[in-house]
Amino acid sequence: MSSTTSTAAPLPAVAPEVLAQAVEDLSARLRKKLDAAVAGCAGSARAEPDGSVTVRFGEDAVVTLRPGASGVVTEAGQAVCGCLLAPRCLHRAAVLGAAPLADPADASEPADASEPSDPAAPGLGTGTPPGEPRAAPDPDGGAEPDGAVPLADGVAQPLTPAARAAGAALWTASAEALAAGVTAGGAVVQAELLRAAHSARVAGLPAVEAAALRVVRGLRAARARDAAQGLTDLTAAFAGLLRVAALLASGTGGPGVTDGGRRAYGAGGSLRVQGLCREPVLSATGYGGVVTHLLGADGALYSVSDVRPGGLARARGAGAASVALGGGVLDHAGLARGGLRVVGATVSADGRLGAGRGVRATPVPGLSWSQEPLAALFARPAAEAVAAHQAAGAAESGTALLGCDVRVVGAAGEYLLVRELSADGAVRPEAPLLRLRPAHPHPELAHTANLRRLAGHPGLAVRVLGRPDLDRAATLRPLAVGPVPGAEHTLRLPPEWLDRADLGYDRLQGSHFPDAGGAVALPGACEPGPDPLADSPLWRVRRLLEAGVAGGRRAVAGSGRGPEPLPAYGPLRRAGFATAADLAGALVLEADRRPRNAFGRLTEPSADGYARAWLASATHLEAARRSLVAASWS
Numbered sequence: 350m351s352s353t354t355s356t357a358a359p360l361p362a363v364a365p366e367v368l369a370q371a372v373e374d375l376s377a378r379l380r381k382k383l384d385a386a387v388a389g390c391a392g393s394a395r396a397e398p399d400g401s402v403t404v405r406f407g408e409d410a411v412v413t414l415r416p417g418a419s420g421v422v423t424e425a426g427q428a429v430c431g432c433l434l435a436p437r438c439l440h441r442a443a444v445l446g447a448a449p450l451a452d453p454a455d456a457s458e459p460a461d462a463s464e465p466s467d468p469a470a471p472g473l474g475t476g477t478p479p480g481e482p483r484a485a486p487d488p489d490g491g492a493e494p495d496g497a498v499p500l501a502d503g504v505a506q507p508l509t510p511a512a513r514a515a516g517a518a519l520w521t522a523s524a525e526a527l528a529a530g531v532t533a534g535g536a537v538v539q540a541e542l543l544r545a546a547h548s549a550r551v552a553g554l555p556a557v558e559a560a561a562l563r564v565v566r567g568l569r570a571a572r573a574r575d576a577a578q579g580l581t582d583l584t585a586a587f588a589g590l591l592r593v594a595a596l597l598a599s600g601t602g603g604p605g606v607t608d609g610g611r612r613a614y615g616a617g618g619s620l621r622v623q624g625l626c627r628e629p630v631l632s633a634t635g636y637g638g639v640v641t642h643l644l645g646a647d648g649a650l651y652s653v654s655d656v657r658p659g660g661l662a663r664a665r666g667a668g669a670a671s672v673a674l675g676g677g678v679l680d681h682a683g684l685a686r687g688g689l690r691v692v693g694a695t696v697s698a699d700g701r702l703g704a705g706r707g708v709r710a711t712p713v714p715g716l717s718w719s720q721e722p723l724a725a726l727f728a729r730p731a732a733e734a735v736a737a738h739q740a741a742g743a744a745e746s747g748t749a750l751l752g753c754d755v756r757v758v759g760a761a762g763e764y765l766l767v768r769e770l771s772a773d774g775a776v777r778p779e780a781p782l783l784r785l786r787p788a789h790p791h792p793e794l795a796h797t798a799n800l801r802r803l804a805g806h807p808g809l810a811v812r813v814l815g816r817p818d819l820d821r822a823a824t825l826r827p828l829a830v831g832p833v834p835g836a837e838h839t840l841r842l843p844p845e846w847l848d849r850a851d852l853g854y855d856r857l858q859g860s861h862f863p864d865a866g867g868a869v870a871l872p873g874a875c876e877p878g879p880d881p882l883a884d885s886p887l888w889r890v891r892r893l894l895e896a897g898v899a900g901g902r903r904a905v906a907g908s909g910r911g912p913e914p915l916p917a918y919g920p921l922r923r924a925g926f927a928t929a930a931d932l933a934g935a936l937v938l939e940a941d942r943r944p945r946n947a948f949g950r951l952t953e954p955s956a957d958g959y960a961r962a963w964l965a966s967a968t969h970l971e972a973a974r975r976s977l978v979a980a981s982w983s
Contacts, residue, residue, distance in 0.1 A: 358395060360402060360447060361421060363448040364451050368450070368540060379438075379439045386442075390444055402414045409432060410431055450562060517597075518548050519542075519561060519590070519593075526568070530903075534572070546558045546561035591960060614701075615696060619694065622688060624688060629665070631794070637663035639681050641653045644722055655670055668682060675692075675693075686849070692711075695707075718812060730769070734752075735982045736982075751814070754769070757808060764784040765800045767811070783824070788827060788828055789853065794853050796853055810832075820978070823982050828852060841862070885926070887926060887929060891970060893933055903940075905940035926973065932969050936966050
């Protein structure tokens with residue numbers, strides 16, 4: 350294997366269980382050296398003529414990776430080292446630790462191209478936490494595989510002993526990782542999480558495995574000082590993982606915890622659906638595509654998804670790709686402004702339409718947003734719609750769509766500020782100033798550019814369809830816009846667009862806007878106004894939780910030491926957040942707890958109590974934030 354014929358190359362992805370086993374095989378002495386060895390692998394990989402990738406350690410040790418047909422190292426024998434200690438050597442474990450982690454779906458052999466991948470929930474293209482790709486859906490609308498226990502009504506069956514054991518192992522590993530924090534969460538800590546994640550997959554819990562992989566990837570990015578990986582995302586990932594691990598370990602299941610790897614499709618009978626809009630999907634894990642949102646005759650929301658590996662290029666091109674549904678002849682652009690009559694439909698719990706062999710679809714004429722049943726989406730006030738979505742749980746799951754008529758006020762930073770209109774076209778005096786934020790911020794997608802064009806036309810009346818942002822006060826992520834029926838100063842879209850523009854694909858031009866002479870001036874400054882979430886002292890709790898993720902329990906314990914213990918939580922109590930103050934104080938006290946053994950010597954504290962205190966504070970913070978966001982709409 351001559352280095353003269355090799356070229357620099359990235360390391361192939363590695364299956365999580367292969368890395369976990371390599372670290373497990375190391376001696377305690379070698380584990381202490383692992384993080385430094387991993388850092389030393391950066392940029393030293395070379396591609397060889399036979400398709401393998403090598404990393405050289407001095408003159409006597411060369412690690413060779415030979416990925417399988419999927420391009421992923423899925424077996425221990427595909428990673429070999431030439432040193433005397435192999436395979437239980439530091440070199441091999443370091444190279445595997447430096448390689449990117451493979452998704453479980455990527456580690457399998459290439460799937461049949463006729464079976465579309467479906468990694469994204471409807472909210473994936475909105476910039477919300479993307480999650481990990483799901484496995485390909487069952488095109489025949491079958492039930493989920495063994496180990497998936499949720500029923501159609503959302504009531505879970507009793508957990509298997511394997512699932513409970515996997516939950517207990519994952520809780521222990523995630524609690525230790527949280528106590529260590531980013532600063533001490535190196536390859537050994539990550540390997541324990543990966544081992545527990547693999548046990549979850551074996552127990553038929555791929556959604557739980559995905560939650561663990563999110564944490565590991567977040568730890569890796571944070572330790573590499575990746576600007577794209579903020580503490581906020583990693584904190585949310587830890588909270589999600591600890592929550593599902595605690596539920597499993599306690600013998601509790603439920604949707605989102607015990608979901609199987611395949612989306613479950615049930616019989617939907619005959620449906621007539623109308624297109625609403627298209628939404629580009631671009632995930633952080635390299636998937637791209639489109640989701641086309643549909644509305645049934647009964648007002649139920651449906652969607653058709655086409656998401657595969659391919660990133661930005663596929664997200665841009667999929668908007669005009671053919672719809673793989675029952676032999677239909679429409680593409681996604683046509684379906685977004687058209688309709689389908691579907692016979693033998695298969696539908697998932699979140700409204701995704703399946704493409705099984707028994708499904709037959711026939712195109713039907715499309716409807717404008719001013720025609721029923723589409724017009725019903727824009728008939729009630731936004732605050733009332735948000736409250737209804739939250740009561741039904743749709744807002745939290747990312748499946749909620751909200752429609753309203755607004756008048757443009759102007760731009761303020763990253764937001765487009767608008768005022769909601771009533772049925773007679775007047776501004777609702779009781780409604781708050783709404784913020785429109787790009788559904789996806791990538792500059793190669795059209796969302797941001799379209800909102801900037803709208804901001805340049807203050808007074809313009811616009812009909813908006815989007816998804817409420819649960820992390821910001823009175824904020825909507827618009828997916829499509831159109832003219833307001835009966836309004837004079839509104840958009841003028843081409844007839845073939847059927848009165849709506851998909852903000853992720855269509856680009857608004859000057860000819861789509863009316864003359865400035867008919868603009869309606871709105872009084873008041875172009876400012877977002879008070880933000881109950883940003884103005885509350887809950888940021889103190891968030892900062893404490895993020896400090897724990899960054900520096901571990903030592904950082905949290907240090908925040909409570911001083912002449913006046915916990916002085917920072919007075920503002921929380923004065924603002925009425927007494928429970929938040931109590932939970933934050935309990936977290937600090939638990940982090941600083943130093944137990945002693947029977948001889949009075951200090952011992953290492955258990956990570957279990959600390960993780961429970963941290964999770965309790967994080968759960969309460971999320972509930973308080975959601976309540977403030979919901980109140981901001983009214």
